[in-house]
Amino acid sequence: MLYNSTLNKEKKVASAQAIAQGIADDGGLFVPEVFPEISDNEMKELLNGDYKSRAKLIFGKYLTDFTSDEIDECVEKAYTAEKFESENPAPLHRCTYNGNEINVLELWHGPTSAFKDMALQILPHLLTKSLKKTYDGKEAVILVATSGDTGKAALEGFKDVDGTKIIVFYPESGVSPMQKHQMCTQEGKNVCVCAIKGNFDDAQTGVKTIFTDDNMKDKLAQNNMLFSSANSINWGRLLPQIVYYFSAYCEFVKSGRINLGDKVNITVPTGNFGNILASYYAYRMGLPVNKFICASNSNDVLTEFINTGVYNKNRDFYTTTSPSMDILVSSNLERFLYHITDSDDRLVKEWMTSLKKNGNYDVGCDIREKIGNLFYGGSCDDNATKTTIAELYKEDNYLCDTHTAVAINVYNQYVSDTNDKTPCILASTASPYKFCKTVLSACAPEINADSDEFAMTELLNKVTDVKIPQPIAELKGKEKRFDNSIEKSDMADFILKSLGVSII
Ligand SMILES: *Cc1c(COP(=O)(O)O)cnc(C)c1O
Secondary structure (H helix, E strand, O other): OOEOOOOOOEEEEOHHHHHHHHOOOOOOEEEEOOOOOOOOHHHHHHHHHHHHHHHHHHHHHHHHHHHOOHHHHHHHHOOHHHOOOOOOHHHEEEEEOOOHHHHEEEEOOOOOOOOOHHOOOOOHHHHHHHHHHOOOOOEEEEEEOOOOHHHHHHHHHOOOOOOOOEEEEEEOOOOOOOHHHHHHHOOOOOOEEEEEEEOOHHHHHHHHHHHHOHHHHHHHHOEEEEEEEEEOOOHHHHHHHHHHHHHHHHHHHOOOOOOOOEEEEEEEOOOHHHHHHHHHHHHHHOOOEEEEEEOOOOHHHHHHHHHOOEEOOOOOOOOOOOOOHHOOOOOOOHHHHHHOOOOOOOHHHHHHHHHHHHHHOOOOHHHHHHHHHHHHEOOHHHHHHHHHHHHHHHOOOOOOOOOHHHHHHHHHHHHHHHOOOOEEEEOOOHHHHHHHHHHHHOOOOOOOOOOOHHHHHHHHHHHHOOOOOOHOOOOOOOOOOOOOOHHHHHHHHHHHHHHHHOOO
């Protein structure tokens, strides 16, 4: 299995190279040359296995330059019951909203109570093995731009991993107080956290620019270091996400409510398009999917794209109660465009150039139709998000976070629009306790939800009796270690300084 760049299909690298590098030299993203198929026999194997064995089988299809021992070691270290509360890190919870059954895939039982743990607990292991194969002896400098959850999950995944350093940038006023507290109290001798005066896209653009800056690369090389990425553009982030869609399908079949081979709809609260792209990869490998429902908050650039074929980032940016989806440029869409055009790197390059130059591109009628046959796009604002949390709690006593609520709301719109009752798997991406203020005021409007985050955590627990995840319960009283805040133009200097590399 080799990997191409979305901007150049002649480029061919092995998976270790793709993971170690993060992003291709030409600025494109690494994509598998072909989609490996899961045979009927393998599907039965997945069905009868546990999560770890499912992960090993799927990883084996893509990481053909890894030995099976290496893959086993990565998987065994990542998905322990200790880190994910149980043997199945991604359980399926059945609930009812507006009379419709929804199978909620809970992806937030990991160490930071958000779905990014599913990938970021394994990425450091994949990455250190990849670096040994490709850049022996070099220290990896992990740069992360985060809208909240990635940062904390990456810090947890990489903390004290030998041969790595990690620097996380977040938008100063674009993350929740709890997310900020989680990051700024991070432990570990190889970690660094810094706020940017700007939004998530500023942070992401800054990181992307620094990655491809030859001057910066040289400076690091002189110090025996190289940049690598833990962002959702890294292939090592995307691959682990494919696993839980297969696993969810298997659990669904095992519950007896669908038969092997039956189609499902998949609904995903979407920001950078990584999570929903992973479900599309699963589909291309043979998972029976009828429709992908792409849910956005008021930053509805993807909804418009799916409906019109025009991607236009020239629009107002909203800071919402689902901050991990406050994104105007969904990086992983570039991979999807590459696949949906049958690997037309020339077209992808044209569109990405137009996006950079003009802030928009138009994929035209044919591609739009192709996308529309598979994808439904919808959005929901903060008010509707809150109402959805309240209604779901009232109807089914199930507590969900703001991002998951956006997905539930949009799924409900989809069913009303289409009357399509194909069984649905819906990705739940964070614990409700990560977004206490909104969740508490939705479920108990009579309570003043204006106190500090920890008081609200306890109130929400008192009102709903839903257990507080251990990682959040432990946060209280942790010492703050980082309070840097810089202009976006100062990111490169900040990096060099914190690495102890001379700026001149
Ligand atoms: C990152 C994140 C998302 C968006 O996922 P993408 O893969 O970027 O589309 C949604 N919800 C939560 C809680 C997240 O942390």
